[in-house]
Amino acid sequence: MVKIYQRYIVFLYLKNFFIIFCSLELFYAGVDFITNLNKLPDSANLQLLYLLFNLMSAVNYTLPLSIIFAMIVSKFSMIRSNELIGMYAASVTKNALILPIFITSMVLTFIYIALNFTQFAYAYTYKSNLLKYNQILSTSSDLFLKYDGKYIYFGELNPIKQEVTKVKIFDIADNELQEVISAKRGVFNNDAWVLEDVEITKKPKIEENLSAKIETIKLPYITVLERFRPKIIENAHLGQSALSIPDAIDAIIFFGRQGINISPVKTNLYLIIFFPFFAPFIVVIFYYYLPLSGRFFNLALMSFIFVFIALAGWGVLFVLGRFASSGVIIAEISILLPIVVLGLFALILYRKNS
Numbered sequence: 217m218v219k220i221y222q223r224y225i226v227f228l229y230l231k232n233f234f235i236i237f238c239s240l241e242l243f244y245a246g247v248d249f250i251t252n253l254n255k256l257p258d259s260a261n262l263q264l265l266y267l268l269f270n271l272m273s274a275v276n277y278t279l280p281l282s283i284i285f286a287m288i289v290s291k292f293s294m295i296r297s298n299e300l301i302g303m304y305a306a307s308v309t310k311n312a313l314i315l316p317i318f319i320t321s322m323v324l325t326f327i328y329i330a331l332n333f334t335q336f337a338y339a340y341t342y343k344s345n346l347l348k349y350n351q352i353l354s355t356s357s358d359l360f361l362k363y364d365g366k367y368i369y370f371g372e373l374n375p376i377k378q379e380v381t382k383v384k385i386f387d388i389a390d391n392e393l394q395e396v397i398s399a400k401r402g403v404f405n406n407d408a409w410v411l412e413d414v415e416i417t418k419k420p421k422i423e424e425n426l427s428a429k430i431e432t433i434k435l436p437y438i439t440v441l442e443r444f445r446p447k448i449i450e451n452a453h454l455g456q457s458a459l460s461i462p463d464a465i466d467a468i469i470f471f472g473r474q475g476i477n478i479s480p481v482k483t484n485l486y487l488i489i490f491f492p493f494f495a496p497f498i499v500v501i502f503y504y505y506l507p508l509s510g511r512f513f514n515l516a517l518m519s520f521i522f523v524f525i526a527l528a529g530w531g532v533l534f535v536l537g538r539f540a541s542s543g544v545i546i547a548e549i550s551i552l553l554p555i556v557v558l559g560l561f562a563l564i565l566y567r568k569n570s
Contacts, residue, residue: 221303222316228293229317233286233324240278245270257350266346272339279328280495283321284526287499290317291506292519310569314503321496329461332488337460363444364473365389370449378404378446383411385440393419397440408442443470461488479547483540486551493555494533498526500562504569 248270249256256263294300303313331337342352359370371382385397395418399411414435447463459467464485471478502522507515536550 221308221313225290225313225316226320229286229290229320232289232293233282236285236289237278237282240282241271241274244274244278248274252347255347257346259350262346262350265352266343269339269343269346272336273343275328275331276340279324280492281526281530283324283495284498284502285523287317287321287502288519288522288526291503292515295507295515310504311566314500314566317503318496318500321499325492325496328492329489333461335460337463337488359449361449363441366441368441373446373449380409395419397438399438404446407445408439409444411438411440412436414438459484461485464488479543480541483537483547483551486540486547487537490552490555491533491537494530494558497555497558497562498529501558501565502526504565 245267249267256266291300294303300313304310345352357372359368359373361368361370365388367386367388369382369384369386370380373380380402381400383397383399383402387394387397395416397411398415398417400413402409402411404410414437416433416435416438418431418433420430443466445463445466447459447466459481464481467481468478468485471481502525506522507518533551533554536545536554539545540547540550
């Protein structure tokens with residue numbers, strides 16, 4: 217059963233969280249909107265979409281900071297009103313006070329992670345496309361990729377319709393060209409590419425039959441390149457690492473089989489899944505170092521110190537993530553290790569005060 221003081225703490229925390237979160241979101245989006253005002257599309261609808269995608273992409277930065285700042289503001293508010301010392305006097309333990317805030321912050325973190333299973337993860341890409349091309353998604357042209365020993369050329373890829381044009385697939389075995397598959401158009405359907413108006417040109421092995429000729433076969437359609445999804449193609453072509461969680465997992469499996477460097481994609485996946493837990497763990501750690509009363513401390517200075525430490529810690533982890541993306545430091549050390557250390561330290565403090 218939820219106790220009265222727990223409901224009050226959650227209400228106070230969520231109120232401060234939404235105030236801080238909305239403020240940071242509007243500040244970020246407002247500054248970016250004014251900065252890029254001359255580059256925005258002329259259409260009012262596209263400008264509204266740009267603002268929406270800007271707000272969505274800002275969540276990556278504003279959510280963890282809002283989770284931490286909301287705890288700091290809530291606890292200092294309770295200190296000033298003597299509510300915190302009053303609850304301690306009523307035999308409410310430190311762990312009992314931090315538990316509602318920690319659970320609430322974890323729920324907010326899981327909601328953010330769940331959003332990255334959707335197209336929410338591509339908000340920054342959509343925003344950039346509106347600035348560059350005046351449209352949400354842009355077509356990619358002249359793509360040349362390698363897949364399962366085959367070299368593939370796409371004249372144009374439309375990620376919205378999930379179709380390609382001017383397709384050529386070069387099948388190579390033992391460093392020799394075996395056949396060439398040409399098609400005017402292809403559509404991604406049932407986790408594979410269905411090519412239309414197909415022409416297959418097979419090259420015979422000269423050493424086996426000196427009189428053999430090149431054989432050409434025409435087919436109305438053919439199914440090839442299973443699990444070679446449009447988002448993976450676009451990511452490989454543009455060198456992007458910002459992917460949703462399902463697409464990132466598919467990309468890691470795909471690139472791993474092809475022997476391609478998966479560090480950027482793996483880092484992106486770690487940043488989406490593990491990095492957000494930085495905020496709930498910091499909330500717990502900060503809580504145990506808060507003063508009990510404002511009588512012997514300058515609360516304004518103390519709150520500034522905690523905010524500064526939170527920003528500095530977030531900045532250090534952000535830089536480590538960038539190092540991992542560039543391959544300077546492996547992601548397990550630069551992302552996973554700091555989060556695990558923070559989690560263990562928070563657990564130690566919790567058990568110490570139990």
